[in-house]
Amino acid sequence: MPLLLGIDTGGTYTDAVLFHEEDGVVASAKSLTTRHDFAVGIGQSIEKVIATAKINPAEIALVSLSTTLATNALVEGQGGRVGLIMIGFDENSLDRNGLQDAVKDDPVIFLSGGHDGQGEPVADLDEKMLIKRLDQIGSEVTAFAVAGLFATRNPEHEMRVRNIILERTRTSVTCSHELSSKLDGPRRALTSVLNARLISMIHHLIEATEGLFGGLNITAPLMVVQGDGALISAEIAKIKPIETILSGPAASLVGAAYLSGLQNAVVSDIGGTTTDIAVLQDGNPRLDENGATVGGWRTMVEAVAMYTIGLGGDSEISVRQTGLELQLELGPRRLIPISLLAESYPALVHDTLDLQLNRSRYNELYGRFAVSVGREVAFKGALNILEQEMLVDLADGPRPLEKWLAKRKHHAALEKLVSTGLVMICGLTPSDAAHVLNLHTDWDRSAAEKTARLFAGNKNSKGYSIASSSQAMSEMVIDALVKKSDETLLAAALEGDPYLSPKLSETLLAGSTRADPNPFVDVKVNFKLPIIGLGASAHVYYPDIAAQLNTTALIPANAGVANAIGAVVGQVRVSVDATISKTENDYFRLYHSGEPKDFSTLEGAVADAEHILRVEAHGHAQQAGAGDVRVKFHREDNTAVIEGKEFFIESILKATAFGRPRIAR
Incomplete structure (x- = not known):
């Protein structure tokens, strides 16, 4: 039987697995994901797994890739600049299904045309207006999305617009009728916009992966995991990247079924950026008939019924005032853990943290750095002069935010650079808290301890610090992650129940875990299904998570690479x-x-x-x-x-x- 290579490019790690259809997992390996050039992290993982298995790369007969890239991009609001063309719709259509929020400040062109419910044209397509507007905005966008009124009844006008765009701009085009056959034009338009926004990112990932194969003597075809767990060729994934939202989570679900052997369970996969929760029923993933929801947007992409939130090991930690006290909040943005940055820039990180620790007054920018991702992308041209100057400045290395953000305008520019995926923030994360508590030992514990001590300097309205030490601060972070995970698991389980609201999850959990039980009512939460915990940090959190829900946690062997396994066992x-x-x-x-x-x-x-x-x-x-x-x-x-x-x-x-x-x- 041939060897199959599964790869998963997550927000933090890139995993690789060599799999034999009779013998199962032959070897596995992990490397840090390298966002500036995905090929680096992918290549490192492939080389490690080949060296571990001691095989000839030419023996690999298939490569299959799952990725959280599209999911994370939508959750974090990243992606290219899109031109949306609406045929036969008025401007009020932007107010439906969150379309305006998805479009942001990207250009929108409204054209006369479209069809009625029986596929008959209601007006001629205004090609002259299209050409005029294309000449104005053609160079400002990385891709176009086209949505026509009742295009699923007759796609003629969408196809004509696509041909004109390709003739005049040679920019990639997404037509809504090719993504879904369902009605609801604004939601098809939303799905098309998100697809167009992701094209450059996914194209870069696939090109980087394929570019490795020649040097490694791998001649196998490349497949990509869709959001429903099925596989598609890399060429299709390049033009329909929206199909890969929830790709990593779907692969993890397929991998969980294979690894655990369970037919019915709740699968919870904690990554660097997101936690993804889904249900196994009779050995198969439960699909979402209404379309996948990611980053708050309900798309028309058929995918695993996945409950995804911006909560992971690398989630941003912030505080908000609740009454007189401070409350921790996690996510949805992903940061680079300070303990990880210190591995590459020890002098910069420790010198900065030491100076900040010697100051008596806390600053919210303490312990935070800006880091250039280093990616070459087409939408750099859309940056203003200040944004370009700041990006150039970061080329020499990370910058402490305390010194770098001198004026309010710098804050706005940094947010723009982060939203486009060109810059990442580094700061305190749950991964750092786990290092302080010796639950993780991979990176620089000392940097994590110093940053946790700085963060503990946050003061409530009474003037008291949020925590007394780095140890106490880290315990608060882990407790907050466990609590949020429990609430999310409950909300996911209650979703779709006509008699119970998912909003009950926080109340139920509070009543179930309170230190002083109610003297009259006994509130308990008992999960009926076991929880399969996946992800590199699953062993850190899920025993406590399951205990709070009065169920059992199964963390199977190879749980940390379940996504990569799921990538090669699907069809x-x-x-x-x-x-x-x-x-x-x-x-x-x-x-x-x-x-x-x-x-x-x-x-x-x-x-x-x-x-x-x-x-x-x-x-x-x-x-x-x-x-x-x-x-x-x-x-x-x-x-x-x-x-x-x-x-x-x-x-x-x-x-x-x-x-x-x-x-x-």
Whole structure:
């Protein structure tokens, strides 16, 4: 049997696993993720795992990649600058589904055109206005997103706009009808905007990975994990990066099922940036029928029903005033742990921290540094002069924020650099707290201890410090992470229950864990399912998390590389959809990826649809990298009974093609 190589590029670590379909995990390795050039961290992990297994790289028959990059980018609000083109919509459509928040201050072009619910044009496409606006903004954006009114009924105008954009700008274009066949134009537009925003990031990751293979003598094809746990070819992932949101979490769920052997469990994967929670039912991931929600946006991407929050080992720690006391808050932004930065810049970090510790008055910028990621990206051109100057200054190394942020305008410029993914902040994180408490021993404990001591200098309105020592401060951080994890697990479990609100989670947990129980009511929380804890730091947190919820925690062997394992044990799965409804003149109209087609009978429309969908699904699966492809066809007729008579509403048709990925021979 051939060897398969699974890779997971997370926010903090890049994991690699060599896997044999009969023997299981052959070897595994970890390296720090190198955001300035993903190829460095990926290459280090590949080289380590090959050296550990002592194999010839040419023996690798398939490489499969899962990544939290897209998920983290959306959670942290990063990505390229997008031009959104709305065909047939008015400006009020930006107020729906969070579309305006997703667009930010990126340019939006409104064009006349679009179609009605039966796929008929409602107005001519205004090509002259499109060309005029493209000439104005073409160089300002890294990608375009196109959404047309009822484009899922007839994609003609979206396709025409795409062709014009490619002719005049050669910039990548995302059309909404290619991402979803569902109605709700503003949500399709939202999904398209997020896809376009991610293209340059995912393209960079895939190019970096593929660029390694030649030098390492790996000739295997590259696959990427989708958000539903299925695999697609790297070429498709480049143009549909939105399909990779929740890629890492989905891979971890597939890996959890393989590693644990459990059929029913709650899987919680804590990474550097996010905690991802999902449910295994009968050995399969539970999917979200309404589309994946990431970073507060409900997309139209079919994915694992994943509850994702910005909480991880590298989460930013901040304080807020609650009454007279200070309360810790974690995330959603990811920082570079101070203990990790000190490994590369020991003199800078320790000299700065020592000076700050010798001062009597606390400053919120103490213990924090700005670090250039070092990435070369197209949207650097969108930076203003101050932002460009600050980025150049960071090229010589990290800068302490206390000295670097001299004026208010510098704060705003730094936020812009962070939001575009060009700069990261370094400061105190749960990973540092774990080092202070000797729960982690990988990096510089002394730097973590000094920064925790500085952070403990935060004072409440009474003038008292938030903690008495670095030890006490670190214990508070770990307790806060455990508490937040418990609340999130409860909220995820309650989500979708019509009788219980997810907002109950905090109240229930408080009643269950309070030191002085209520004398009249006994409040207990008992999780019915075991928790599978995944991630490199799972062993640190999940025993306590499970204990608070009165359940058991299973942390399987190789839990720290479950994502990489899940990347290679999955299969290609592609679905295409169509609908049939009646027209005003009693014909049956088939809506699919092409122009609508009319039939005199329902069965005639269904027969044609089945043929079209089977062919499309089979072809898409092959393009996605599947070998032996099988196709299943599903039909669901919706009818209504009115005054004792049954009336046809619509038929929903789906063809699903699946198979294991092709491997090198």
